[in-house]
Amino acid sequence: MITDRTTLARFLIEERRRHPGSSGELNALILDVALACKAISGRIASGALSDILGKAGAENVQGEQQQKLDLLANDIVLRATEWGGQVAGMVSEELAEPYVLPAAFPRGKYLLAFDPLDGSSNIDVNVSVGSIFSILRAPTPGADPSAADFLQPGVQQVAAGYAIYGPSTLLVLSVGRGVHGFTLDPELGEFFWTHPDITVPTSTSEFAVNSSNRRFWERPVGRYIDECLAGVAGPRRKDFNMRWVASLVAEAHRILTRGGVFLYPRDTKTPDMRGRLRLLYEANPIAFLVEQAGGLATTGRMPVLDVQPTDLHQRVGFIFGCREEVERIVRYHHEPGDADDASYPLYGLRGLYRAAT
Numbered sequence: 001m002i003t004d005r006t007t008l009a010r011f012l013i014e015e016r017r018r019h020p021g022s023s024g025e026l027n028a029l030i031l032d033v034a035l036a037c038k039a040i041s042g043r044i045a046s047g048a049l050s051d052i053l054g055k056a057g058a059e060n061v062q063g064e065q066q067q068k069l070d071l072l073a074n075d076i077v078l079r080a081t082e083w084g085g086q087v088a089g090m091v092s093e094e095l096a097e098p099y100v101l102p103a104a105f106p107r108g109k110y111l112l113a114f115d116p117l118d119g120s121s122n123i124d125v126n127v128s129v130g131s132i133f134s135i136l137r138a139p140t141p142g143a144d145p146s147a148a149d150f151l152q153p154g155v156q157q158v159a160a161g162y163a164i165y166g167p168s169t170l171l172v173l174s175v176g177r178g179v180h181g182f183t184l185d186p187e188l189g190e191f192f193w194t195h196p197d198i199t200v201p202t203s204t205s206e207f208a209v210n211s212s213n214r215r216f217w218e219r220p221v222g223r224y225i226d227e228c229l230a231g232v233a234g235p236r237r238k239d240f241n242m243r244w245v246a247s248l249v250a251e252a253h254r255i256l257t258r259g260g261v262f263l264y265p266r267d268t269k270t271p272d273m274r275g276r277l278r279l280l281y282e283a284n285p286i287a288f289l290v291e292q293a294g295g296l297a298t299t300g301r302m303p304v305l306d307v308q309p310t311d312l313h314q315r316v317g318f319i320f321g322c323r324e325e326v327e328r329i330v331r332y333h334h335e336p337g338d339a340d341d342a343s344y345p346l347y348g349l350r351g352l353y354r355a356a357t
């Protein structure tokens with residue numbers, strides 16, 4: 001059914017009118033990414049019917065088992081975006097090195113970093129997954145980029161977004177003027193602007209954390225979660241609810257929709273990795289969206305968007321969501337005695353019933 005709603009393409013044309021003289025290349029790239037997301041959505045929806053579930057039998061650069069759909073989604077994004085002349089190069093979770101465009105294709109002025117399939121361990125159990133993307137300016141437009149060209153702090157992102165493949169498929173996008181959601185009409189194959197000006201509520205009583213890692217957390221994170229768990233009897237004087245989908249896109253979408261706070265903090269489980277989530281194509285784009293929606297994103301010690309990347313696949317402690325909760329967690333990281341890096345088992349419940357500030 002044709003509706004009176006604005007399509008993604010129409011939305012982008014209107015946005016472009018605000019920048020007279022712009023070339024339209026960013027719009028073209030976003031539409032190519034959206035096309036890839038439609039294709040991935042279709043493959044996911046067919047599930048076991050098209051033999052796309054299960055492991056691919058290989059590992060990615062991070063030593064993780066690749067699922068068949070990780071590779072398929074990676075290929076779909078590369079094919080949809082490599083030919084149009086907007087990107088100069090790409091970085092993907094599934095590729096150790098930056099992707100070099102085939103010689104025949106023109107090099108554009110943007111760099112694309114993406115996680116083709118986020119939460120892929122959820123695929124076989126039919127739980128929501130997604131794709132995440134980040135768009136940066138290429139330091140040398142028209143030429144193959146070096147790996148160092150991708151190492152830009154998240155604050156320099158031109159646009160970022162994700163697609164969530166859930167009960168419905170949505171594309172959530174920011175080009176630096178708020179956050180907007182578009183729902184895929186599967187019959188028409190079009191994204192329609194259904195969620196204008198998404199904003200994160202300032203306060204919440206819902207947190208998301210993988211508490212099986214509790215013994216590896218640093219003191220400020222342990223203190224924060226303990227205080228939430230203590231509920232009305234504790235220093236927060238209210239009960240909290242908890243969610244953990246193990247799919248960053250699904251957690252981010254929930255928090256953008258109804259609020260909450262997400263923590264996958266730096267921990268001592270794998271000290272050399274400095275966290276679980278990848279900076280360039282997971283934390284940075286989600287942080288960009290969250291901050292555009294009025295929330296906050298931090299490593300605990302500094303804003304995620306200010307982190308200077310040193311490695312394409314580097315990981316980072318990632319905490320984001322409602323402003324009041326994130327500010328509190330940052331404060332805990334800076335309080336004397338809570339700011340050190342001692343491993344969590346030494347902590348006990350020391351801070352549990354300290355007065356709330």
Ligand SMILES: O=P(O)(O)OC[C@H]1O[C@](O)(COP(=O)(O)O)[C@@H](O)[C@@H]1O
Nearest residue numbers: 115117118119120121210246247248
């Ligand atoms: O299994 P854990 O430790 O709870 O980790 C879950 C996290 O891992 C991720 O699935 C990583 O994403 P990938 O599936 O792209 O590797 C996040 O989406 C999620 O927040």
Ligand SMILES: [Mg+2]
Nearest residue numbers: 115117118119
């Ligand atoms: Mg991921």
Ligand SMILES: [Mg+2]
Nearest residue numbers: 093115117118
């Ligand atoms: Mg992935």
